Amino acid sequence: MIGRLNHVAIAVPDLDAAVALYADALGAKVNAPQDEPDHGVTVVFIELPNTKIELLHPLGKNSPIAGFLAKNPAGGIHHICYEVQDIVAARDRLKAAGARVLGSGEPKVGAHGKPVLFLHPKDFQGALVELEET
Amino acid sequence: MIGRLNHVAIAVPDLDAAVALYADALGAKVNAPQDEPDHGVTVVFIELPNTKIELLHPLGKNSPIAGFLAKNPAGGIHHICYEVQDIVAARDRLKAAGARVLGSGEPKVGAHGKPVLFLHPKDFQGALVELEET
Structure with a gap:
């Protein structure tokens, strides 16, 4: 059922430092x-x-990653995010x-x-899993 | 410098349950x-x-993932493991x-x-990163 690994998300407290790390020290293509x-x-x-890394930094109040960073x-x-063809199925x-x-289920x-x-x-064995329809 | 994402490793307390989850509920190819x-x-x-998930379960005493599961x-x-062409470089x-x-540095x-x-x-912004020479 699951297809490609769409991305791995990393919550970061310092976005500038994370960008510098991936662009300079790790030599990756950073958007x-x-x-x-x-x-x-x-x-x-x-x-x-073959895939993407998604750096996440809180924006505004009530960011869904604020608790994780606390x-x-x-x-x-x-x-981690897996692709599926039909998300409702x-x-x-x-x-x-x-x-x-999680949430409403929709x-x-x-x-x-x-x-x-x-x-x-x-x-899911302690891993937060996102499904994305592609 | 870094190339492909070689794998994402998930430490699991119950290997049989994790295998059943990925093989049956998520419908993935499990070795x-x-x-x-x-x-x-x-x-x-x-x-x-496009990549692999690596389920890790402790084996024997002094498993390097025992502390994580505790x-x-x-x-x-x-x-997460990134591929590199020359690991020493x-x-x-x-x-x-x-x-x-980590470790001896070699x-x-x-x-x-x-x-x-x-x-x-x-x-690395709280993420344990492995480099593997390919």
Whole structure:
């Protein structure tokens, strides 16, 4: 069912330092920051040959990553995103297997403009998993 | 400098449950478990179209992931691995940029039979980063 790994998201407390690290020390292709006020984050995409790294930094009040950074002040790997062809079918299959979907359970439009869902980490061996329809 | 994302590693407390989750609920291609006594882990590779997920479960005493699972009993995303063409050159560039290499600082042969190094999470925005020479 799941397809490509769309991205790995890393929550970072210092976006400038993270950009410098990936662009200079790691020599990766780093895109310009994008503010996503509807999602409460500023996002920087790092393009690898086979997938992306998504740096997430809080934007505004009530950012969904503020709690994570309060618990992990140095930052950390926040979630992984798998592509699916049909997000509603994927959700229903996972719910039938006992997995919990976060929030309302209905897909929302994510930071890439495509339907996404987040799955409960307790049902995925501690990993926060995003599904994105492609 | 960095190339492909070689894998994302997830430390799991229950390997059978994790295999069932990825094979059945997520419908991914899951390989047979491999015991790696020299590395203190049992590894299961999940093949995605563009990269791999590596499930890690402790094997024997002094497993390098025992501490992580003690802190994260449900499991969690443990590290990400970037490919590099020349691991010694990559290490020297990162050290010159102020990053710390874990252990002796010399590459070791990793679970895939290739030279690897781990970098200090404090220098990588809280993410444990492995480099693998390909």
